[in-house]
Amino acid sequence: MKINVLALALSTLIAAALPVHADAYLDEATAAVNKATASVTQWDGPTSGPKLQPNKKVIFIASDMKNGGVQGVQQGLSEAAAAAGWKLDTLDGGGSVKDQLAAMNQAIAQRPDGIVIGGWNPNVAKMLLKKAAQQNIVLMAWHAVPEPGxxxxxxxxxxxxxxxxxxxxxxxxxxxxxxxGKAKVIIFTDSLYQIALDKANAMKQEIEKCSGCEVVEFIDTPLADTSNRMPSMTFSLLQKHGDKFEYGLAINDLYFDFMAPALKTAGKGGANAPYNLSAGDGSISAFQRIRSGDSQIGTVAEPLKLHGWQLLDEFNRAFAGQPPSGYVTPAHLITKDNIGNDGGAQNHYDPQNDYQGHYKAIWGVK
Structure with missing residues (x-):
């Protein structure tokens, strides 16, 4: 009898403790979300550096110019190049390794001062990157690997x-x-890009910390073929998982460009489940969906144009023989509640911290 009483008491204590643990995690997640949705008004980047190195030519090799994130960075770099009086050329990798390598060959042949690896895996171009370095071409990257620096x-x-x-x-x-604290999620990634795979695995690990949540399926499907794959895949997932398809978590907004119409056809989405969330990059179409409540509730948008300006600043430091600035922009979550802030009215995340003015002050240009 004593054993039964002790066992009952112990099970009661364990049961009582579990919700506390779950609530603690939910509180931690809520605090992180609140911090990441606050407006960004203070400049937290570099305040000193070399004066502008004049008359430079840079080539931006895009992973795929259909990708809204890549487009935004290219636009920011273009604005920065205009302010600096530098020449910028852009080559489109078309979403395939073959085209990215062809663009890299074309870029090296032009003998620019610098080349940007714009959102694709440098591992596929090791020999070409070595060739560029031997010709004293400075190499920079955006989203080439998961880690900054x-x-x-x-x-x-x-x-x-x-x-x-x-x-x-x-x-x-x-x-x-x-x-x-009860999310049932499907995760979408593209293993062609290491950063995409790492993001997806990190999302999976975070969902698994939530005792009441579940990763229903983990899907590897190429970004470059979303227009063909996502409509039929969406119908298949709705049929396969039914109401367990509550949240779609993707490494890029592009997946939802072609999921949203399929959800509408199936009488799903809109302001109801499945609720979609993207871990980058904050495309124009994503902002439009979030604002209208149409099949996407959030995107962790990166300051794409700021990243373009930072690319030029890092080039300028390298041309002057100085090390990188070490600046890493913090993650920022866009939802329907804060979409009017930080450039959201223009359908992209653009922090109101005068990053252009700060960079121009460092370079000594007006």
Whole structure:
């Protein structure tokens, strides 16, 4: 009898403790979401550096110019190049390794001062990157690998990106908070890009911290073929999982460009489940969906144009023989509640911290 009483008391204590643990995690996730949705008005980047190195030519090699994130960075770099009086050319990698390598060959042949690896895996171009370095072409990258900073094994002076783990973690946390700790999620990624795979795994790990949540399926499908794959895949997932398809978590907004119409056809989505969330990059179409409440509730948007300006600043430091600035932009969550802030009226995240003025002051240009 004593054993039964002790066992009952112990089970009662365990049961009482579990909700406290779950509530503690939900509180932690809520605090992170609240911090990441606050407006960004203070400049937290570099305040000193070399004066502008004049008359430079840079080539931006895009992973795929259909990708809204890549477009935004290219636009920011273009604005910065105009302010600096530099020449910028852009080559489109078309979403395929073959085209990215062809663009890299074309860029090297032009003998520019610098080349940007714009959102694609440098591992596929190791020999070409070595060739560029031998010709004293400075290499920079955006979203080439998950970690910000130099990539010495490829001769890349700096990789510009927010912390991908932070971005992914925040995306998953918002699903947890939005669901009240009961999110059932499907995760979409593209293993062609290491940063995409790492983001997806980080989202999965974060969801698994939530005792009342579940990763229903983990799907690897190429970004470059979303227009063909996502409509039929959406219908299949709705049929396969039914109401367990509550949240879609993707490494890029592009997946939802072609999921949203399929959801509408199936009588799903809109302001109801499935609720979609992206761990980057904050495309124009994503902002439109979030604002209208149409099949997307959030995106962890990176300051794409700011990243373009940072690319030029990092080039300028390298041309002057100085190390990278080390600046890493914090993750920022866009939802329907804050979409009017930080440039949201223009359908992209553009922090109101006068980053252009700060960079021009460093370079000594008006």
């Amino acid at each position: 130099p990539i010495p094994q490829y001769g890349i002076a700096a990789n510009i990106t927010s912390d991908s783990d932070e971005v992914a973690k925040l995306t998953a946390q918002y699903a947890v908070v939005h669901s009240g």
